[in-house]
Amino acid sequence: MRIVKLHKSNLMSFLEEISQESELWAPVKKYEDKHIFKNIEDFDQIDLDYTRTILPPKKLLFPPSFRMYEATPKKFHADFSHISKKTLFGVHPCDIHGLLIMEQFFKQSYEDPYFSEARKNLTIIGHSCWPDEHCLCRSTQTHIVEEGYDLFFTDLDKNYLVWIGSSHGDDLIQLKPDIFDEDVTEKDIQQFMRWREERDKAFQSEIQFEAMPDLMELKLGDSVWEELGEACLACGSCTSVCPTCNCYNVRDNPVLGKEASDITRCWDACTLENYSAVAGGENFREKKSDRLKLWYTHKLQAFISKYGKPACVGCGRCVATCPVDINIKTVAQSLQGEKVDAFWRRLNQEVTQ
Amino acid sequence: MNTTKPQSIKTNPFLPEPARIVRTYDLTDDVRFFQVRIADMEKALSFRNRPGQFVMISVLGAGEAPFSISSTPSRPGLLEFCIRKTGIVTDALFRIKENDLIGLRGPYGNGFPVDNMVDKDILIVMGGLGAAPLRSVLLYCLDNRDQFGRIILLHGAKRPAEMIFRDEFLSMKERDDLECYLSVDEDDSGQWTDNIGVVTTLFPKLESIDPANTYALVCGPPIMYKFVLKELVNLHIPKDQILMTLERRMKCGVGKCGHCAIDYIYTCLDGPVFTYWDVLHMRELI
Structure with a gap:
């Protein structure tokens, strides 16, 4: 080069x-x-x-939200005007x-x-x-x-x-x-x-990513997930700020005054409650712990199995953003068996005292 | 602002095709049959799918959702669906009349491995709306009857009035190249002459099975899997020859939106047909 x-x-x-x-x-x-x-x-x-x-x-x-196409009864017009x-x-x-x-x-x-x-x-x-x-x-x-x-x-x-x-x-x-x-x-x-x-x-933090796929598998039933699930606010911030999170939702927004809809793609987050809910009331991941497991399985296990590298680029945004300190670092440390003095524990104590 | 017009968009997998509702009628109180043809004649005739695949159907103003194809690719040109009224998109579909237009794109998903099933015995177990995706493979096997061994159908419904395609299945009992067993959990009509009991009560009626040579195909409500899988394992059918088709929330159908992800697989790309071994291997599947 x-x-x-x-x-x-x-x-x-x-x-x-x-x-x-x-x-x-x-x-x-x-x-x-x-x-x-x-x-x-x-x-x-x-x-x-x-x-x-x-x-x-x-x-x-x-983009967080953009129109993919305009739907009319007879035609669908692709829209690239946001580009x-x-x-x-x-x-x-x-x-x-x-x-x-x-x-x-x-x-x-x-x-x-x-x-x-x-x-x-x-x-x-x-x-x-x-x-x-x-x-x-x-x-x-x-x-x-x-x-x-x-x-x-x-x-x-x-x-x-x-x-x-x-x-x-x-x-x-x-x-x-x-x-x-x-x-x-x-x-x-x-x-x-x-x-x-x-x-x-100058680097001050590190994670041993090599062990993560096995640790994720071995600790899928560990109580740490329940604890994290209890603390999680299900706010979806971690996914918004993550450079590798790609999930989205599609909305049909009717256009007033004509028989047409704007079909819009907008960011979604697997940590939000209705992410895996289907029509008829079934929700495949109703529990926050199950949704956190999904997020971390994707980052620390599934992506590694498929592409040979974690779906984490180490940017530290989840570390800086999560209001209750559930992030790639604290989850990895918890999986490694370390006691993580996460903020939510302190928060819990302050509230109960 | 420099607005750039795309130079050459090869294909846009997110754009539906306009499709016409050719025929629609009620199958039960809340399940309706839809016969659909893609509006563009050439595209309608060149549409090829594998039994067990699904399409994304959209209704203007309501949105888009995945639906299993109930018709067989051995009878091309028209697509059939049986749809339960259960959410925003299906509510809108129930308001639609014959000759109205909807959006349709696909087919998506892996479908049943019909090539591997050639020369094998086929055991189909369906419960309730599970008949929707399995009717496709059943008709496909019957249309290519000489390519398969025994074909056995077990179909369970709550009550006679709730049996989807009841007349179609009842007339299949007449065929001597199909072992057709029907059952209802309870008979409130007083006119049901067949078996009464959950679908697993049909298993003792089966003539002995050659498990290594059998593919079992299962679809039904979540509770049904638990009991049916037990029966199939008891019959010694290999776990990777027990196939089931699963439901997940989907917003794209093409492996992008993330909603149907389980571990490193996407239900829309790698499914919706999975083996029992997949299910044991990936804990979240059912």
């Missing part, structure tokens, strides 16, 4: 050039310590000093891995044309990151990324080292060839190696 160098002072002019051709989406500070990926109108909004956004970038390829040319800048390796898992899923067997069309129109420019206490990407081997992007920027003080990951990525460089330096020096390489080494040491 070709690697070039870009002086940081030239970044904005490069992004300006790119935004001539497509919507630019980048991390923006939303609250004190919360970031989101947002369509950029003002380049000063871009804040690359972030760890994770509230929602993963899946929202650009698989536009976008460039996602500043996305971290874990999220690029998340998008790769999504792409693999939506393109296999019956290819989803809505995903594929959105993906075709998305340029991905990655950016290096620094782990915080929730980042688990080294355990999932997603702390570095070798595919799934057009360009990847590694931040080295005054310069970026820029990996060119696709033919389209090379076209982007050619938009402003004079600002990219082909001459990566020995000093740059040494600086990069030092950065890698230090970043590797």
Whole structure:
């Protein structure tokens, strides 16, 4: 893969050039310590000093809600109007891995044309990151990324080292060839190696994913699931923020004033109560513990059996988001037999005292 | 905004085909028969399915849901369904009249492994609405009668009036190439001349079975499985030759929406037909 160098002072002019051709989406500070990926109108909004956004970038390829088609009595009209040319800048390796898992899923067997069309129109420019206490990407081997992007920027003080990951990525460089330096020096390489080494040491959390498929099977009947189920609020936050959660619901929204409906796809969550309910009153997963089992079976066991890797990219969003501390880390630790002092226990104590 | 028009969408698996209700009538108090033809004649005739597969049917304003095909692919052109009024989509289907249009896409799912069943004895056990998917495979086997060994049908319903396709099955008793046993849990009509009792009370009536050479096909209410599976295992039919077709919530039919996932399988892609071994292996199946 070709690697070039870009002086940081030239970044904005490069992004300006790119935004001539497509919507630019980048991390923006939303609250004190919360970031989101947002369509950029003002380049000063871009804040690359972030760890994770509230929602993963899946929202650009698989919007929380969009019309798939308009239904009329005699015809069904597919609707792709929500798709536009976008460039996602500043996305971290874990999220690029998340998008790769999504792409693999939506393109296999019956290819989803809505995903594929959105993906075709998305340029991905990655950016290096620094782990915080929730980042688990080294355990999932997603702390570095070798595919799934057009360009990847590694931040080295005054310069970026820029990996060119696709033919389209090379076209982007050619938009402003004079600002990219082909001459990566020995000093740059040494600086990069030092950065890698230090970043590797900065990880504070890890999970032993290798043991998880067997542990999930062995502990499917364990009381830990009942305890987790009791604590779970069934709010669905973990699935919304998860970069690999793809479940959705389909709604038929009648259009007022004409004989037609908007058939809308919207995010769903397997942790919500009616997720597995069928007509006639049967609910295959009425208990919260059964729904949590489904979520973690998918992440820690089923996906590994099918694809050889967990459906977790270690982004830490579930760790940062779950209000009662049920997340990939605490569940993995519980399965390993550790006593996890989860927040919900403290909460329970405070309420009962 | 740069709105991009898709250049070439090969196929869109989510778009239904308009289909016409050709005929509809009540089978029981709450189960109705629907005969459907895809509006486009060419597509109607080229539609190919395997017994045990399902389609997604949509009604404008109500939504979409999965339904087993009750007709056999050996009689192409028309699709048949027996549908119980039980939710939003089925309520809307019951309001629909003959000649009205619905949306239909599919067929989806694995269906019964009819190729592996060739030359084997076929034992079909159906209870209540379980007749809907199993009628397809029964008619398929009867239409290709010389390709199968013995064909045995056990059908149980709560009461005579609730037996789906009652007349069709009663007339099948006349056939000498089918061993047809019917039963009702109770007879409130006073005119039922056949067996009375749950479907498992029919098992002692069977002539001896060659288990290794038999495929058993089961569909019925959840409670029925427990007792019927026990009988089939007692007959020594191998667990991977006991086939059952299962129900799950589905929003897409093509392995994307996630609702029908169990472990690493999707009921819509890898099912809805599973073996008893699958069921033992994947604890959540039934």
